[in-house]
Amino acid sequence: MMCIVSVSFHHYTLCMQGCTIYKQGEAVFVGKLLKGCDAELSEVLREGDEVLEVNGVPVMGRSTDEIVRLMSGEAGVTLAFTIIPIHDDNIDLNFEPKYVRAHFNYSPKTDDEIPCQPLGLRFEKGDILEISNQDDPDWWQARKVFDDGAESLPGLIPARHRQQQREALTRSYPLAKAMEDQHRKKKGLMSRLSRKKKKTVFYNQGSNQSMLAVGDEVVTYEDVVRMESSAHWRRPIVLIGASGVGKGTLIRKLINSDHTRFAAVVQHTTRLVHPGEVNGHTYHFVTREEFELDILQERFLEHEEVKGQLYGTSVSAIKKIVESGRVPVLDLQPQSLKRVRYSGLMPYVVLVASPRLERLVVTRRVGPERPTRRRTSFQFII
Numbered sequence: 483m484m485c486i487v488s489v490s491f492h493h494y495t496l497c498m499q500g501c502t503i504y505k506q507g508e509a510v511f512v513g514k515l516l517k518g519c520d521a522e523l524s525e526v527l528r529e530g531d532e533v534l535e536v537n538g539v540p541v542m543g544r545s546t547d548e549i550v551r552l553m554s555g556e557a558g559v560t561l562a563f564t565i566i567p568i569h570d571d572n573i574d575l576n577f578e579p580k581y582v583r584a585h586f587n588y589s590p591k592t593d594d595e596i597p598c599q600p601l602g603l604r605f606e607k608g609d610i611l612e613i614s615n616q617d618d619p620d621w622w623q624a625r626k627v628f629d630d631g632a633e634s635l636p637g638l639i640p641a642r643h644r645q646q647q648r649e650a651l652t653r654s655y656p657l658a659k660a661m662e663d664q665h666r667k668k669k670g671l672m673s674r675l676s677r678k679k680k681k682t683v684f685y686n687q688g689s690n691q692s693m694l695a696v697g698d699e700v701v702t703y704e705d706v707v708r709m710e711s712s713a714h715w716r717r718p719i720v721l722i723g724a725s726g727v728g729k730g731t732l733i734r735k736l737i738n739s740d741h742t743r744f745a746a747v748v749q750h751t752t753r754l755v756h757p758g759e760v761n762g763h764t765y766h767f768v769t770r771e772e773f774e775l776d777i778l779q780e781r782f783l784e785h786e787e788v789k790g791q792l793y794g795t796s797v798s799a800i801k802k803i804v805e806s807g808r809v810p811v812l813d814l815q816p817q818s819l820k821r822v823r824y825s826g827l828m829p830y831v832v833l834v835a836s837p838r839l840e841r842l843v844v845t846r847r848v849g850p851e852r853p854t855r856r857r858t859s860f861q862f863i864i
């Protein structure tokens with residue numbers, strides 16, 4: 483089916499009003515459409531549509547430059563495209579944008595590999611990017627979003643795996659160069675020993691492995707969640723620090739200072755209820771099956787088994803306190819910080835550092851419950 487569509491263009495900062503074209507032989511097709519640009523907002527052009535005419539002028543057989551000129555004009559101009567729409571039943575209309583924090587600086591101007599430089603999005607380390615399209619394995623579409631709700635025009639950025647490969651290559655360059663130098667030296671020696679050289683193809687597994695290892699560790703984009711700002715949201719306070727440094731003591735003091743403002747997080751456990759204990763107050767008492775199901779569904783920030791019974795701190799228990807308008811205060815193991823970072827809870831994390839050994843010995847030694855502590859037993863806290 484052939485059809486004529488009209489598109490009004492307003493922005494002229496991106497090449498071809500936010501879309502690229504590509505040619506297959508003589509035929510011309512719509513390439514990338516950047517989310518939010520006029521070409522995309524018009525909802526009449528789609529990636530892969532074949533373009534036959536622009537404003538009645540046939541484009542088949544014309545050079546890309548000529549077609550770009552045909553598609554340029556003054557702001558507010560309406561262009562008529564004659565197209566053969568692409569058949570694509572797999573378009574995901576429910577695509578939810580994803581958010582990442584960039585861990586590197588990127589400038590399309592210095593990137594020779596980007597398919598269309600003016601369409602590139604410049605960003606800096608720390609910027610938050612909203613990813614609107616990941617169909618292309620090498621180039622994502624994204625826009626910068628700012629704290630005040632403002633956003634940049636969309637553009638192309640290197641996909642995660644592509645950037646990881648680049649950085650892995652850069653980082654392992656000294657290693658790769660050393661190996662190449664070694665190889666050259668060997669080759670020189672061989673050529674001196676024998677004039678009849680054999681052509682050799684090198685598959686250097688060692689350097690490949692090292693590059694992959696580096697690539698796996700390279701953080702390029704960190705997934706982040708968008709939090710709707712709310713005056714009622716209470717950010718939890720998470721204390722971390724060595725065992726015995728005083729986290730529990732600080733938490734108790736803080737909560738006792740104002741029960742209407744701070745609250746302890748009630749843990750889940752599989753142990754039996756002791757006399758006088760109230761479910762949901764001392765602990766959330768659950769069966770082992772329920773606890774294990776919660777582990778599988780990743781509902782715990784952390785959990786452990788003590789004397790055959792399970793204990794865990796759940797995200798829902800923390801959210802319950804937040805919803806009551808109070809600030810949850812809890813301590814976590816350092817290895818749980820990654821999980822809490824991606825939980826959407828946005829906690830303040832406080833490291834409780836140990837005082838000097840002399841001070842620990844004096845302050846922690848006396849008291850009825852610890853009369854015999856040795857100096858060496860404090861060493862591990864520091």
Ligand SMILES: Nc1ncnc2c1ncn2[C@@H]1O[C@H](COP(=O)(O)OP(=O)(O)OP(=O)(O)O)[C@@H](O)[C@H]1O
Binds near residue numbers: 723724728730732
């Ligand atoms: N500032 C302090 N001065 C003197 N004693 C303290 C101080 N802070 C904590 N303590 C004592 O040190 C001991 C350990 O404190 P606490 O249980 O709060 O540590 P913790 O970091 O929560 O340990 P864990 O992670 O093992 O539960 C307790 O006996 C507590 O009374």
